[in-house]
Amino acid sequence: MEKLTVTPWEVNGELNDSSYSKLVEKFGVDLINDNLISRINKISKGNLHPLLKRKVFFAHRELNLVLDDYENNRPFYLYTGRGPSGKMHIGHLLPFTFALWLQRTFNVNLFIQMTDDEKFLISGKEKNEIEKFTNDNILDIISLGFDPKKTHILADYRSAKVLYYYATDVAKHITVSTVKAVFGVNDSDNIGKVFFPSMQITPAFLFSALTGKKMRCLIPYAIDQDPYFRIARDVLPKLGYYKPSAIISKFLPALQGNSAKMSSSKTESAIFLDDSKAEVKKKLMKYAFSGGKDTLEEQRKYGANPDIDFAFLEYSFLEEDQGKVDRIYQDYKSGKMLSGEMKELAAEKISEFLESLKTKKEKMKDRVGEYMFDPEKIKLYS
Numbered sequence: 001m002e003k004l005t006v007t008p009w010e011v012n013g014e015l016n017d018s019s020y021s022k023l024v025e026k027f028g029v030d031l032i033n034d035n036l037i038s039r040i041n042k043i044s045k046g047n048l049h050p051l052l053k054r055k056v057f058f059a060h061r062e063l064n065l066v067l068d069d070y071e072n073n074r075p076f077y078l079y080t081g082r083g084p085s086g087k088m089h090i091g092h093l094l095p096f097t098f099a100l101w102l103q104r105t106f107n108v109n110l111f112i113q114m115t116d117d118e119k120f121l122i123s124g125k126e127k128n129e130i131e132k133f134t135n136d137n138i139l140d141i142i143s144l145g146f147d148p149k150k151t152h153i154l155a156d157y158r159s160a161k162v163l164y165y166y167a168t169d170v171a172k173h174i175t176v177s178t179v180k181a182v183f184g185v186n187d188s189d190n191i192g193k194v195f196f197p198s199m200q201i202t203p204a205f206l207f208s209a210l211t212g213k214k215m216r217c218l219i220p221y222a223i224d225q226d227p228y229f230r231i232a233r234d235v236l237p238k239l240g241y242y243k244p245s246a247i248i249s250k251f252l253p254a255l256q257g258n259s260a261k262m263s264s265s266k267t268e269s270a271i272f273l274d275d276s277k278a279e280v281k282k283k284l285m286k287y288a289f290s291g292g293k294d295t296l297e298e299q300r301k302y303g304a305n306p307d308i309d310f311a312f313l314e315y316s317f318l319e320e321d322q323g324k325v326d327r328i329y330q331d332y333k334s335g336k337m338l339s340g341e342m343k344e345l346a347a348e349k350i351s352e353f354l355e356s357l358k359t360k361k362e363k364m365k366d367r368v369g370e371y372m373f374d375p376e377k378i379k380l381y382s
Contacts, residue, residue: 006023006223006224007183007184007224007227008183008224008225008227008228010184011224011251020058020223020250023223024059027223027226027230028230029059029060029061029223029226029246029248030059030060030061031058031059031060032052032055032057032058032059032060032063032247036060036063036064036067037052039067039071040052040067043067043070043071043105043106044105047105049097049098049101049102050316050317050318050319050320050325051094051095051097051098051249051317052098053322054313054316054317055250056249056250056252056317057098057220057247057248057249058248058249058250059223059247059248060245060246060247060248061229061233061243061244061245061246061248062243062245062246063218063245063246063247065216065245066216066218066245069215069216070106074215075108075213075215076106076108076215076216076217076218076245077108077109077110077111077207077215077216077217077218078099078102078103078106078108078109078110078111078217078218078219078220079110079111079112079113079203079204079217079218079219079244080095080096080099080110080111080112080113080219080220080221081112081113081114081115081200081203081221082096082112082113082114082115082137082141083114083115083118083119084114084115084116084119084130084133084134084137085119085123085125085130085133086133087133087136087137087272087273087274088136088137088140088272088273089270089271089272089273090252090270090271090272090273090314090350090353090354091251091252091254091270093140093141093144093273093357094252094317095220095221095222095249095252096141096144097144097317098220098249099112099220100144100145100146102218102220103146103147103150103151104147107150108150109150109151109152109207109378109381110146110150110151110152111152111153111154111203111206111207111373112141112146112151112152112153112154113153113154113156113200113203114134114137114138114153114154114155114156115156115196115199115200116130116131116134116155116156116157117156117157117160117192117196117199118156118196118199118200119133121190121192121193121196122193127157131157134155135368138153138155138368138371139361139364139365139368140273140357140361141153142364142367142368142371143357143360143361143364144357144360145360146371148367148370148371151371152371152372152373152374152377152378153371153372153373154203154206154373155372155373156199158372158373159373162206162210162373162375163199163202163203163206164199166202166205166206166209167195167198167199167201167202168198169239170197170198170201170202170232170235170239171195171198173234173235173238173239174197174198174231174235176194178231179193179194179197182227182230182231183197183227197227197228197231200228201228201229201231201232201235201236203217204217204219204229204232204236204241204244205217205236205239205241205242205244206378207378207381208241208242209241210375210378210379210382211378211379211381211382212382213381213382214240214241214242215242216242216244216245217242217244217245218244218245218246218247219244219245219246219247220246220247220248220249221246221248221249222248222249222250222251223248223249223250223251224251226246226248229244229246232244252313253289253310253313254269254270254289254310255269255270255271255283255284255287255288255289255310256269256287256288256289257289257308257310269287271283271284271314271350271354273354273357273358274354274358275354277347277351277355280347280350280351280354281343281344281347281351284310284311284343284346284347284350285340285343285347288310288311288343288346289308289309289310290304290309290310290311290339290342290343291304291305291306291307291308291309291312291332291339292304292305292309292332292338292339292342296338299335299338299339300335300338301335302335303332303333303334303335303336304332304333304335304337304339304342305333306328306329306332306333309332309339309342310346311339311342311343311345311346311347312328312329312332312342312346314346314349314350315328315342315345315346315349315350316329318349318350318353319349328342328345
């Protein structure tokens, strides 16, 4: 069996319940329990996000303290990000639907960091290529419907003056040996990789720094990003800020199943946001990992396992009618619905989502400036 490797720069190996349990223990995070779900469900008035319902977001760091603040009318803010190394696929975008849901549910400010500098340092791509991806990725993200008054996009190169000023405060408290131990950086790596964690940590206290108001930051991220925020939780109290809180997700599965997360570099492993309806259907029919049985007779007799079925999972993330999702789950599990029918249904739902996004993206091209980081806009909350 391939050894599981999970770092911010590399994910390899089998991803299953057992491996996630090992990561939870290794990283020292807590599982999201029924009490936390109940509190969030009450705040959202019963409108839990599908990624919470399906336990894709499954772990946390001090999420309870953020909920305490909200319930006591103390402000907090959100922070998430994207490394713009290529065009976006649906696995990239779904976590942003969760960030959008958090913003709307709690009515809070959100930082979105585009780590174009990191991708230049580690990907081998040139700056002009990364800038192109950055601009296109930003359009994809804001097309989801974020509040422009409460959304602040930090493209690192463009926001470097402010980010670098505060990142040096972080860097002063992180040793090279720590970066080597936590991130696996070695002596042959460029020195940019040693400094970069300070840049990614900075938005976790930037709102407090700019407003002069000490407040918590809640960060939704995939579990491979946890090393950054373990360090942040050590450093930020030394600077006079709260430890960042986190709500942590599993990886959304690749088309072929749980052997790896979806990848921009593997065309057949992902459904891209610019894929046509025909391409979506073809990928699902040809590559999608199925929880169904090998033969029609076995499928009718024993049913499928929707919990590992790529088509069902994608459908359940996008379908807002939970009653409909529950019915399809039972039909598929009982054998009433076949794998091909499930893939057809998922293809239709995914294509509908992507077509809507393409239409919105075109309309957002003249509005990007409304979302870009402006420190003066943040200071209005002082």
